[in-house]
Amino acid sequence: MIKYLLFKPLGPEDLPTLKELTTSEICKVWAGASRYIRRQLLQKRAVEIGVGTFALVPARATVGEDKALPVERPVFRPCRLLKKFYKLKCAKTKIPDETPFVQLDFEQIAAEIHFRREIVERCIHETLLFFAGALRDNKEVEFSFKGIGILAVRRKVVSMTFLDDCLLELDGTGNMLAALLGVSLSFLRGSSSGLCGNAVEALSSCFLLAAATCLATRPRHALDELGQVSAAPRPLRGRG
Incomplete structure (x- = not known):
């Protein structure tokens, strides 16, 4: 995790793998990682990705005026050191003590997408470096996790917006649909909230696209647009 605490700006020499991969290939790696x-998460395991952790936590959803339903919801918790170093703010989240933790399995991801393991590992590492560079430069970013949702950092505030179908699938109580349809969804505010699939597809991989576009178009000696994301959706380029 310490490798993502950046004391100086990133240069092209810090991201050699991202420079060689197409936008489509970078997105393919992260789509595999997201799956x-x-x-x-479906197996009730927390996943550490280097800059934070995805996990399931118990919560209560207020439906109507006085009815509360127990649910299980996914959260993203930034690493403590990362949060402190970049002065980030986010909703407090406690992951249950009994939750088993796992790391990203680069071998498994690589086999699924038919890439070499070292390419997958370097791509993920350098993308997270790029993300850290955006945090260092106080950029506002959106990072899409296909099939899960969008991680955003705006004005130092970290939020994770999850897909509705992801919320429904990961909830083991059977109460999430009623919670999503209820009047009050206060349990979803802050660290996560529901998002329809079309919205995520419109924003899909905007951070990855910004990374690849920046590396492809900026002068070799300066990457001054690290982490900047266009407000309007942009089409992905490269082969699928």
Whole structure:
């Protein structure tokens, strides 16, 4: 985790793998990583990705005026050191003590997408470096996890917006649908909230696209647009 605490700006020499990969290939790696994360969450495991942890936590959803339903909801918790170093703010989250923790399995992800393991590992590491560079430069970023949701950092505030279908699938209580349809969804505010699939597809991989576009178009000696994301959706380029 300490490798993502940056004391100086990133240069092209820090991101050699991202420079060689197409936008489509970078997105393919992260789509595979996202599927792995979702599968682990279904098994009630927390997944550490280097800059934070995805996990399931118990919560209570207020439906109507006085009815509360128990649910299980996914959260993203930034690493404590990362949060302190970059002065980030986020909702407090406690992951249950009995939750098993796992790391990203680069071998499994690579086998699924037919990439070499070292390429997958370097791509993920350098993308997270790029993300850290955006935090260091106080950029506002959105990082799409396909099939899960969007991680955003705006004005130093970290939020994770989850797909509705992800919320429904990961909830083991059967109460999430009623919670999503209820009047009050206060349990979803802050660290996560529901998002329809079309919205995520419109924003899909905008951070990864910004990374690849920046590396492809900026002068070799200066990456001054690290982490900046266009407000309007942009089409992905490269082969699928």
